[in-house]
Amino acid sequence: MIDWGWLAGHLDAIAYRTAQHVYLAALGVAIGFAISFVLALVAARHRALYPPISALAGILYTIPSLALFAALISITGFSVVTAEVPLVLYTLVILVRNIVAGLDGVPAEVLEAADGMGHTRRQRLWRVELPLAVPLIVAGLRLATVSTIGLVTITGTISDAFGGLGYFILDGYNRGNFLTEMYAGAFPSILLALGADLLFVRAQRRVTPWANARTVEATS
Numbered sequence: 001m002i003d004w005g006w007l008a009g010h011l012d013a014i015a016y017r018t019a020q021h022v023y024l025a026a027l028g029v030a031i032g033f034a035i036s037f038v039l040a041l042v043a044a045r046h047r048a049l050y051p052p053i054s055a056l057a058g059i060l061y062t063i064p065s066l067a068l069f070a071a072l073i074s075i076t077g078f079s080v081v082t083a084e085v086p087l088v089l090y091t092l093v094i095l096v097r098n099i100v101a102g103l104d105g106v107p108a109e110v111l112e113a114a115d116g117m118g119h120t121r122r123q124r125l126w127r128v129e130l131p132l133a134v135p136l137i138v139a140g141l142r143l144a145t146v147s148t149i150g151l152v153t154i155t156g157t158i159s160d161a162f163g164g165l166g167y168f169i170l171d172g173y174n175r176g177n178f179l180t181e182m183y184a185g186a187f188p189s190i191l192l193a194l195g196a197d198l199l200f201v202r203a204q205r206r207v208t209p210w211a212n213a214r215t216v217e218a219t220s
Helices: 006-007 011-045 047-062 066-075 078-104 107-116 123-158 166-174 181-208 209-219
Strands: none
Touching: 006 011, 011 047, 011 066, 011 078, 011 166, 011 181, 066 078, 066 166, 066 209, 078 123, 107 123, 107 166, 123 166, 123 181, 181 209
16 A cells, blocks of 8 residues: 555655645744734724624635635735635634633733733733733644644645645545555644644643643642
């Protein structure tokens, strides 16, 4: 089932496509987080805007990726932009909701204490609210990253130039279900998703040591 000779002869291509896959996923999540962060802050401060923002993000998430890719080709052509726009849009519903939920989860007494200490609204946001919202924000990034890594495999349907590991899956299928090549795209994608998930779990533990301390106290 595995053509080891083919694998040995394509290690450079697999490494290149893996790096490309990571780049496409990381860029999509980074841009999506930047947009989501701004939208979430606006929604948290002006609650009347949260329902329409959340609804719009939800609608965008329901659009089939292949249909969105096809629609964008006529506008942005066969480019990286065509691949990145859907990847960014699909992160919004996850990230906006998690960031808002994290900010909403800050206890009212903590906010009152910050106000009592003379913090301005901006100081309270950066010094109190965001640090306490970190667990949910990281959880959102974790989910968005794993989801985006999976979606990048579909970009191979747009162009061979930036298909990431999805290139091998599609090319193997077009070659009559050449399983070795398909596995060369599928297994590294799975490993990337698992690796990203583990990375965010460890990052969350590092940036929220107080949560770990509470867990230890509860189990002791």
